[in-house]
Amino acid sequence: MPNAYEKLVTELREIALLNSANSVLGWDERTQLPPKGAEHRGNQCSLLARMAHERFTSPKIGDLLGECESQSRGAAPDSDIGATLRETRRDYDRATKLPASLVEEMTKTAVLAQAAWGEARAKSDFPMFQPWLSKTLDLKRQEIACINRGGEPYDTLLDEFEPTETAANLRRVFESLRGSLVELIAKIQSSPRKAPVEILHRSFPAAAQEKLAREAASAVGFDFQAGRLDVSLHPFCTDIGPGDVRMTTRYDDHYFGDAFFGVLHETGHALYEQGLPSEKHFGSPLAAAVSLGIHESQSRMWENLIGRSRAFWNHFLPKAKQAFPESLRDVTPDDWYFAINDVRPSLIRTESDETTYNLHILLRFELEMELLNDQLPVADLPDAWNQRMKKYLGVDVPDVSQGCLQDIHWSGGAIGYFPTYTLGNLYAAQFFEQAQKDLGDLDAQLSRGEFAPLLTWLREKIHRHGKRYSAGQLVKNITGKELSAEPLLRHLRNKASELYGV
């Protein structure tokens, strides 16, 4: 007879199988689905999601969990059993504390609010979206009241995406980051040196881009026998399950940057998924990613810390020149390195560079916190946004479509999500500094196209642990320190000094 823990693990595994079937449907929807199949796909996905939710929130899981907890009182919190029960309890409590009526209301509101957002953005009409944002905030306050993990209200929302993280800790780190970034960007702006970005906008036929992107993904360690790279409107990475991790990108024949760095970014996510111990622990928190921030740290590390490094291009520029002999013939390593590291304040977060990006995030974090705490009336959001864009990045926002309506997140109820992007950058820089210490001359390895030592390090330090440790614990275990803005600032300042002489 299986004991309670084995039964629980089997249940979690089957629920995860159901959810992973839904992941296949989701991938297919975004890469393959014929247009007239959309409604049916919605019906399939809803049913599978409902069945998985019903099964996970059933009293059976609650009973098994309770039984396991009372049998395992002495288990170390980072043992297999300890971590599994802790994280399952977290998820179970979150899932069962929300009344079905509220979940339904939130799901329906998200669909309608996203539609309203789409129209409002197209028309650059904030009042059209305003009531939906108010309603969304109201529902999030109800969610907070139901779940109430303690601390500030915002902490409960943050907890969904970045478990155990707190607004207070974010303020501590983000505030030290903000002042330094504003200062650094102002210096860069005043430098007479300008990046030769024109070279990224030459002719780059999609087929050759794809070949080069596949070569890069393979080179850094993505296993194409256990995954795919396809095309979709919005790039993403999805974990189907053991042996099947899929990523997408999109190609622009006249711009090099999007696809290549996009693929490196998704490859970072994918390497994390391929490195989780899902062969052994599929369905358990032991085979799940720690948090969105840790996930993002992996994508940002490969995209920025490696993919925009001089060392990486020592190895890869000759390959790029083979792929695009006409367009890159006259390009020097210095010009290339400068072009892909251009720093330039701009309006749109998703198009911004490694340095200014974080200010886009800090602004959103501050505003969503103020909205949630009723310190900022919803109607005043556009003005507050625009003022802060001016203050942090020195840019004037011409209309709300390029301002506070540019992102889909809030309309779908994702409040407390944005900080995970900058957390990703911070974790990545702090991990990377440690890897440089641990691995000897990492730059020399990257210059030779030797990516395996770094990937092995990431697997050993991060991937193989699944959710055994929280993000904060992981940072401390690996680097011996609390999360800090300094490693990221050092990295950005070094590049600025090298490229802009500031």
Added chain:
Amino acid sequence: MPNAYEKLVTELREIALLNSANSVLGWDERTQLPPKGAEHRGNQCSLLARMAHERFTSPKIGDLLGECESQSRGAAPDSDIGATLRETRRDYDRATKLPASLVEEMTKTAVLAQAAWGEARAKSDFPMFQPWLSKTLDLKRQEIACINRGGEPYDTLLDEFEPTETAANLRRVFESLRGSLVELIAKIQSSPRKAPVEILHRSFPAAAQEKLAREAASAVGFDFQAGRLDVSLHPFCTDIGPGDVRMTTRYDDHYFGDAFFGVLHETGHALYEQGLPSEKHFGSPLAAAVSLGIHESQSRMWENLIGRSRAFWNHFLPKAKQAFPESLRDVTPDDWYFAINDVRPSLIRTESDETTYNLHILLRFELEMELLNDQLPVADLPDAWNQRMKKYLGVDVPDVSQGCLQDIHWSGGAIGYFPTYTLGNLYAAQFFEQAQKDLGDLDAQLSRGEFAPLLTWLREKIHRHGKRYSAGQLVKNITGKELSAEPLLRHLRNKASELYGV
């Protein structure tokens, strides 16, 4: 409050949604899946299949069905309710009469027997497969004992694929077909005229083949907004649900026949699926195909009766010449028509022509019936196969891999399946003769590329009815006659006379 019938329809719809999610996983497995994802995919599919089976065979469905039946005693058998209850009862009884232990044994045996078959075929070693065929036959006899629909034992197996069909009726039709075909083929063999098949084996680059195949599929009515065409090792067509029907093919750069006629074949299946009233009745027998034979009649009609007609190529040969200007420059319409209608006895069913194909099927029908009825010892199958190949087609079988081990069907437990292929040819010819009467000069329409009148006729007469009528009723409703071998024989004799002068 929904009544029992509405509740039943809702249940059937959700079960069909689950099964259709599995269809997406199956399509993905055969067209997209990275190799290392295979085991996980197996786990996903088993779980969804088990959940759908458990739900369909639950007492809830039995109770609802019983309640509906007692409330609808007066309903006409071909009314919505009458047909839904009749067909659901059929499926429910079949599904619930088999004990779970037998289902499990059959599933396990099928997997092992298919593996043994694969190895036995590769080594051309019948004794290696023999015990698995014996075991499979034994399990089928147990299945027959459990389900026992009455009539001959074979009828119960046939009923799974071709509901209400009987071995006695098949013998009636097949025997008149067999003698005439053997005679016709002998005449063709003695003709001095030979088809110029070399023209099909010139250079046909895959990309151009795909373009032409897509053009043909579109032209005859396949809606690419509601479906896809992809590549897989073995061509197939799968119905995902309303607005989503997917087919596959494979391309050989040096052979025109496989892909083009393969796509027309799958398009025939797909047009049937796209013509079923699934927007309204998804999950109900009213939106399901009548039988495998009727399904095959649609594929064979577009592949053979239309796709290999002179009329079709009056319209399409100029397009093929545009696609392959080098390879087809010197090809006359007469040569082309003769080449694609070459009749030549051969060893392998799947590579055989429209005329000899049916003898491959009749032979299998006779042998599997004799095996099931213990008239033929399993050990004697290879000899019996070879003797009948000699007698019907005049060919000598060099080894079992090109003889009785060539098909996967029996190893997977599909006994009673083969006849549906020839039923498809028979239905197709009988329907097509009727369409020619009903639509005026169909040849002239096809020559002008006007396929819509025929498709509309098929939708009106066949597709829109789902499972409302049995195959036999449908044949009678449409043609006013019982199924007969004569229309197919007339069609084949006419072609033989025209091409071979016999």
